[in-house]
Amino acid sequence: MIRTGFIGVGGIVAITAFGTLGYVLPSLAASSEAPVATPPGITLQALGAGQSSVMAFALTEVPRTQIAFADAKGMTLYTYDKDSPGKSRCAAACTKFWPPALAPRSARAMGDWSLFKRGDGTRQWQYRGKPLYTFVRDTDVGSVFGVSPNRPAAARTRGPVKQPQYPGWDSALVFPLSGIPMPASIAIREVGDANGLAFVDRDGMTIYAFKGRGGAKAAMRLADQTQWKPLVAPALAHPIGEWSILTRRDGIRQWAFRGKLLFTFAGDQTSGDANGIGVSKDWAAALAVSFYMPPKVRLEQTLGRGKVLATGEGLTLYRRDGIAIDYGGGQSARHGVPIQPGVGRSIGVSLKGCEGACLKAWHPFVAPANAQPDGFWDIAIRPDGLHQWVYQGYALYTFSGDAKPGDMNGNDIFNAVLSDNPNQLNDVGTPMTGTANLYWTIAYP
Amino acid sequence: MKFFRYRPLIALSVLATVVLLTLAHASPTAASETRSYVLSSFTDAAYSTKDDCPGGIDPDQTVQYALDLAALGMPQDQIKKLMAGYPNGPVVGLLINRGRINGKPVNAYTNPASVIDPKLHMVDGRYAYGFNLDGKGANSPNSFEDPVTHESGIDNQLFRVFGCHKNFRGPPANATAPMYYGAEWSQARPTFPAWSITISGDDLSRDGPVTVSIDRSIDSVLLDAQGNTESFTTFRRDPDPRSRNVFQGQLEHGVVTLTDHHDLHLVGDPILMNDLDLSHTHFRMTLEPNGNADGLIGGYQPWMEIFLPLGQAGIGFEEFQGIDVPGLYYALRRLADADPDPKTGANRRISVAWQFTAVPAFVVHAQSTARP
Numbered sequence: 177m178i179r180t181g182f183i184g185v186g187g188i189v190a191i192t193a194f195g196t197l198g199y200v201l202p203s204l205a206a207s208s209e210a211p212v213a214t215p216p217g218i219t220l221q222a223l224g225a226g227q228s229s230v231m232a233f234a235l236t237e238v239p240r241t242q243i244a245f246a247d248a249k250g251m252t253l254y255t256y257d258k259d260s261p262g263k264s265r266c267a268a269a270c271t272k273f274w275p276p277a278l279a280p281r282s283a284r285a286m287g288d289w290s291l292f293k294r295g296d297g298t299r300q301w302q303y304r305g306k307p308l309y310t311f312v313r314d315t316d317v318g319s320v321f322g323v324s325p326n327r328p329a330a331a332r333t334r335g336p337v338k339q340p341q342y343p344g345w346d347s348a349l350v351f352p353l354s355g356i357p358m359p360a361s362i363a364i365r366e367v368g369d370a371n372g373l374a375f376v377d378r379d380g381m382t383i384y385a386f387k388g389r390g391g392a393k394a395a396m397r398l399a400d401q402t403q404w405k406p407l408v409a410p411a412l413a414h415p416i417g418e419w420s421i422l423t424r425r426d427g428i429r430q431w432a433f434r435g436k437l438l439f440t441f442a443g444d445q446t447s448g449d450a451n452g453i454g455v456s457k458d459w460a461a462a463l464a465v466s467f468y469m470p471p472k473v474r475l476e477q478t479l480g481r482g483k484v485l486a487t488g489e490g491l492t493l494y495r496r497d498g499i500a501i502d503y504g505g506g507q508s509a510r511h512g513v514p515i516q517p518g519v520g521r522s523i524g525v526s527l528k529g530c531e532g533a534c535l536k537a538w539h540p541f542v543a544p545a546n547a548q549p550d551g552f553w554d555i556a557i558r559p560d561g562l563h564q565w566v567y568q569g570y571a572l573y574t575f576s577g578d579a580k581p582g583d584m585n586g587n588d589i590f591n592a593v594l595s596d597n598p599n600q601l602n603d604v605g606t607p608m609t610g611t612a613n614l615y616w617t618i619a620y621p
Numbered sequence: 622m623k624f625f626r627y628r629p630l631i632a633l634s635v636l637a638t639v640v641l642l643t644l645a646h647a648s649p650t651a652a653s654e655t656r657s658y659v660l661s662s663f664t665d666a667a668y669s670t671k672d673d674c675p676g677g678i679d680p681d682q683t684v685q686y687a688l689d690l691a692a693l694g695m696p697q698d699q700i701k702k703l704m705a706g707y708p709n710g711p712v713v714g715l716l717i718n719r720g721r722i723n724g725k726p727v728n729a730y731t732n733p734a735s736v737i738d739p740k741l742h743m744v745d746g747r748y749a750y751g752f753n754l755d756g757k758g759a760n761s762p763n764s765f766e767d768p769v770t771h772e773s774g775i776d777n778q779l780f781r782v783f784g785c786h787k788n789f790r791g792p793p794a795n796a797t798a799p800m801y802y803g804a805e806w807s808q809a810r811p812t813f814p815a816w817s818i819t820i821s822g823d824d825l826s827r828d829g830p831v832t833v834s835i836d837r838s839i840d841s842v843l844l845d846a847q848g849n850t851e852s853f854t855t856f857r858r859d860p861d862p863r864s865r866n867v868f869q870g871q872l873e874h875g876v877v878t879l880t881d882h883h884d885l886h887l888v889g890d891p892i893l894m895n896d897l898d899l900s901h902t903h904f905r906m907t908l909e910p911n912g913n914a915d916g917l918i919g920g921y922q923p924w925m926e927i928f929l930p931l932g933q934a935g936i937g938f939e940e941f942q943g944i945d946v947p948g949l950y951y952a953l954r955r956l957a958d959a960d961p962d963p964k965t966g967a968n969r970r971i972s973v974a975w976q977f978t979a980v981p982a983f984v985v986h987a988q989s990t991a992r993p
Contacts, residue, residue, distance in 0.1 A: 221908055479857065479987050480814075480839030499933050501892045527950060588888050589928060590895040592929050596954070596967070598734040601722055609732045609930030611946075 202369040210372060210463035213350050214245065214440060215286040216548040218253075218280065218301065220350055220467065221246040221517070227318035227325035227569075228516030240366065242320075243351040245303065248549045250317035253277055253301075253308040253348040261305030262292040267402055272343070276300040277308040303348060311345075317569075318518065320347050323519060345560070353464060357417030359431065364464050368511070368621035369450035371475060372466035375433070380447030384450040385408055385436040385533050388458030392422060395437045398458065403442035406430040437461060448511055449482060468551030470543070470565065475621055476581055482511050485567060485619040487574060490581025493541055495570035496523055496530075498608055512620050517569030525564060525571045526605050529593035529614055537586070538616070540564040541572040572619055590615040654718030658979035659818040659842055661850035663893075665890045666750035666917055666974035667780055667791030671740050673746025674785035682943040683707060687717055689921060689945070698845045708940055717936050720947075729947050730935035736947035743785035743952065751777035752903035754959075763958070770905075776972035778956040786944045789951070801942055802975075805893055810850070813890035815842045816897075817984045818906065818914070820870075820877055825908070831872045833879060833888075834903065835918075837864030837887050839987055844875050852912070852980040857987040864888050868902070877906045877907045877916075885920065891930050898923055900960065900970065910932050918972035921959040927953065927971070928953050950987035 184222065221227070226240040245253045258265040268276050280297045289300045292307070300309045300317050313322030321340050351373055353364050362519060365373040367382055375383040384404065386395035399406065409421045409429040420432045431438045439459070441452030450461050454477070469475075473493070476486035485493040500520050527535055543555050543563040554566040565572045575586030593604045593612040604612040651662035679685070683704060690700045703712040720728035720735030729736045749765035757764075758774035765775040783789035788801045815838040820830035838856035845851050858865075864887050870879045885902040889895055897922030906916030931938050932946050939946055 452817040479860070489926070585863065587861070588890075588895070590929070592925055594731075594733075594925070594929075594932075596734050599722055600732075600733075600734075601727060602731045604731075608731055608933075609728065610935030610937075611929055612731050613895070613929045614740070615895070617889070 198474075210549070211287040212371075212468050213465045214468055214551045215283065215289045216550045217248045217283060218289070219250055219549050219554065220244070220551050221250050221252065221318050221432060222320050222321070222568075223252065223320045223347070224307070224325050228514070241329075241352075241492075242347070242349055243366070244320065245348040245350055246317070247277055247307070247310055250438070250549075250554070251310045251314050252318075252320050254311055254345050255303070255306040255308060255348050257344045257346070257377075259307045261302065264292075264294060264300060264307045266309060267295065268309075271309075273312050274309040277310060295332065296458035300430075306348070308348060317521065323344075327484045350465060356464075357419070358414055359409070359413055359419050361413070362407075362419075363582070367448055367450055369448060369475065370453060370461040370463060370466075371621055372461070372463040373468055375438075375451070375462040375464065377407060381440045381444055382448075382452070383462045384439045384441055384452050384459050385433065385462045386439065386458060387436065387460050388456075392432070392435075392437050395439075396424060399439055399486045403453070403455075404439040404459065406444060407438040407440060433462060433469045436462075441570065451477070468553060470547065470550075470553060473565075478582055478584060478618075480510065480616060481584065481587075481620075483621060484584070485572070485621055486581065487541065491574050491578050492582075492584050492586070493567075493572045494538070494575055494586050495520060495567070495572060495614050495619045496527070496614060497570065497617050498523070498604070499613045499615060512617060515568045515570070515620070520566075520569030520571070523560050523570075523605050523614070527603050529591035529612070534589075534591065537576045539572040539576065541574060567619055570619065573616075575616070584618050586616050587618045588615060636846075643866070648952070653821060653823055654823055654825045655819060655821040655878050656908070657817060657856075657982050657983075657984040659838070659850065659854070659982040660816045660818070661842065661913075661980045662978045663806045663816075664800050664804060664976055665779060665783060665789065665791075666777070666919070666976040667784060667789060667800060668750050669744075669784055669790040669792065669794040670746055670748060671794050673744050673748070673794075674742055675745050676742040676785070678790075679742050679786045679944065679948075682939050682945065685948070686712075686716055689736070690715070692739075693719060693721070706823060710872045713913050713936065724874055728935075729967055730932050733932065733947040733950035738951040739945050739948040740912070741782075741945060741948040741952050743956070744781040746784075749775050749777040749780045749784075750917055750976060751775040751780070751972065752905075752917070754901045754903065754919065754921060754972050755963035770890075775974075776958065777974045778958050778971045779973040782952045782971070788942050788944065789868050802893065804960040809890065809892045811841050811844055813841060813892065814838050814859065814888075815840060815856055816820045816887055817858070817982060818979060819984050820906075820908075822872055825872060829871075830880075831870045831877060833868045833870045833877060835866040835885060835887065835904075836984070837861070838984070853982065857983060858984055859888075861888065866902075868904070868990050872906070872908075875908045877904070877908065879904045882920075885918075889935065894926050894930055896926055899928055899973075906979075914979040915977065916979075917976050918973050919972070921970035922973045923960075924953040924957045924965055924971040927968075927973075935982070 220243055223242040223244050255267055279301050285291055290302055292302060294300050316324045316326050318325040353368060361378045362604045366375050367377050377383055388394060406428055407430060409431045415421050418434050421429050422432050423429050443451040452459055453461055472488040473487050475483040476490050478484050484500055513587045540562060543565045545563055547555055549555060552568045556564045556566045556571050558564055577585040582610050591614050593602050602612055604614055658941050661938050687700050687704055704935050706712055718728055720727040720729040720732045722735050727735050747766055748768040750767055753772060753774040754776040755761050761774040766773050767779060772910040791800055807879045817838050819834040820831050824831055837859045839859050840856050843851040843854050865883045869881045870877050887897040889897050899922055902920040904918045906914050908914050928950055931949060953971060957971045959968055960970035961968050
């Protein structure tokens with residue numbers, strides 16, 4: 177199928193956009209209004225080594241090569257290629273190995289997510305028309321086809337986890353997105369500062385779309401006056417899918433997606449930055465998918481550390497973590513060290529090594545009683561019954577020493593768990609091969 | 622009419638006021654001077670001489686491991702067989718879990734007190750860089766003489782702990798090998814926030830009182846094409862109050878020292894040390910004619926701050942640096958010389974001296990740039 181597009185804007189030569197639309201993501205959108213990836217009760221989990229369940233294996237970069245949809249308990253979801261929309265071919269004995277991902281009564285269809293009734297009257301989730309299942313051999317969060325990230329061999333593996341073959345079954349991945357016609361110089365990657373999967377240029381810099389009034393002409397005029405750099409299309413580049421190329425008056429060929437001109441932001445210093453968000457309501461990060469964020473959470477820009485998770489009032493949120501040994505340094509680098517959800521989960525809501533005054537300094541970030549796990553967000557129930565927000569495995573806290581948005585006075589506070597008593601076992605709740613050096617760090621998205 | 626009568630007087634008054642205001646405004650500016658630096662190297666201050674380890678240099682870690690296994694009662698032939706496979710094979714698990722609690726193997730690095738003390742060798746020489754922290758001078762027990770100032774009563778027990786291990790020995794006895802902290806700092810400096818020093822005084826070309834600010838920056842150092850720390854780059858001072866330190870000092874013959882010795886705290890990075898947390902802070906910095914600076918900073922530091930970054934790396938640290946982690950734990954605990962725990966009486970701090978070099982830099986308030 178060939179689609180011909182034309183964008184008529186005064187002063188701009190429009191080029192016909194040719195591209196195959198064999199696969200079009202109905203939800204793909206070039207704005208921060210991109211659809212949220214998950215409905216309540218469906219979570220996102222990094223697979224395999226991306227969980228970093230054992231501190232010793234969290235050396236240098238933690239590969240997050242695959243992020244899967246998972247149920248509320250974090251169990252990976254799968255699709256079966258013999259299924260069709262609204263119809264499951266997995267019944268009886270099959271369901272003993274592949275239990276259907278059943279939705280609670282309160283669940284509602286949302287975006288690409290819908291529900292259908294099984295023969296027994298239960299309702300099953302489906303994503304883009306594909307019924308979803310869990311796998312009985314998955315035992316831990318981040319497991320795939322029965323391979324647990326807690327097995328050292330899996331944790332050490334870099335790149336996609338080697339999976340046993342179950343013909344017809346596939347893990348339901350949100351990342352990487354596949355089958356999307358895209359220019360060769362543009363990619364999709366996880367950009368925490370944009371809270372989603374964003375389009376990035378060849379250098380990994382976040383791409384933005386102009387969504388203000390006045391269309392392409394206004395975008396160019398405003399961009400020239402500010403810090404927005406046109407996303408230049410190479411001379412030999414061709415329009416593809418929903419990507420088109422506009423030639424500006426100055427001769428520059430500029431990429432557009434769904435007719436919206438694309439830019440990078442001069443204020444972004446490094447790959448993973450999304451400092452252009454919030455500069456003006458006319459500009460938004462070009463997201464393929466956005467991630468859920470609780471209503472009383474926001475991303476707060478900080479000095480030198482990029483964006484951090486913050487309360488609705490802007491107070492920095494913190495997590496407790498174990499030191500990841502990284503001989504290249506980087507503990508206090510911009511964006512910090514990679515998140516290790518498995519470590520966060522094993523530390524849980526315990527504050528071992530943080531007693532007395534330390535304990536008074538850290539306040540659990542409380543979730544409403546009716547809050548549900550969603551996307552990267554989970555809920556822990558504290559010993560006192562309080563519900564606490566958990567982000568990517570880490571229970572979240574505020575720090576009593578912070579008074580205003582942007583304060584990070586609780587960052588890099590260390591607590592050693594070490595006893596001089598030769599008969600006392602030091603246990604911090606998470607496996608560590610070295611001395612237990614726990615610390616508080618700002619919660620990066 | 623009265624106005625005209627008093628006009629000369631009024632004019633004179635206005636002129637005098639203007640002159641006074643100008644002088645009042647200009648005086649501090651004209652007379653004051655500030656120079657800022659950012660650290661370009663940082664390491665333990667080691668002055669090693671050939672005869673300062675009468676017990677010998679610590680053995681290579683493979684030898685130490687064999688001793689550790691023997692101390693657990695393992696027969697020599699079994700040790701030899703196991704160690705032949707090091708750093709791979711089943712011996713790795715045995716070494717990691719060479720601690721014993723109630724007879725059961727436990728991780729030696731999370732439970733260093735459960736390991737038999739291998740009793741690392743300690744320095745017992747005449748010289749060490751550092752400061753007379755306890756003020757007792759030559760009467761100070763276990764003290765050294767500074768090889769540069771020849772001041773006696775130098776307290777630097779950290780040198781005593783590290784100084785008999787080959788990767789921590791410094792010049793003049795060991796002029797070529799990189800010392801552990803220096804190498805680690807050099808490798809990691811572009812990735813952690815820089816530490817800066819700002820000296821302010823009326824005229825830094827003359828002797829006189831100065832103010833010394835030691836701060837953490839938001840920014841990291843930049844390296845030039847040769848891997849040296851770039852001079853004259855700008856650093857935003859971290860507004861976090863935990864890393865702001867202001868001392869009064871004295872500039873004399875181009876050397877800055879402190880006249881007050883209160884506590885210092887800088888948030889660090891666990892690649893080197895979680896924090897630099899000193900009591901009885903002492904400092905000596907020479908302003909070099911080429912614009913650079915070098916010096917020493919010392920005081921009493923929690924020994925746990927020293928141990929944790931090394932202990933957290935566990936067997937990896939032992940493998941790469943060849944020094945026994947539980948042995949280090951015992952040595953630091955044993956030689957700690959300040960800040961007794963009110964309950965146990967055990968000292969929680971150890972006397973230290975760190976040496977640094979610094980290059981000129983611009984240090985500004987974080988809010989003065991819009992860069993996020």
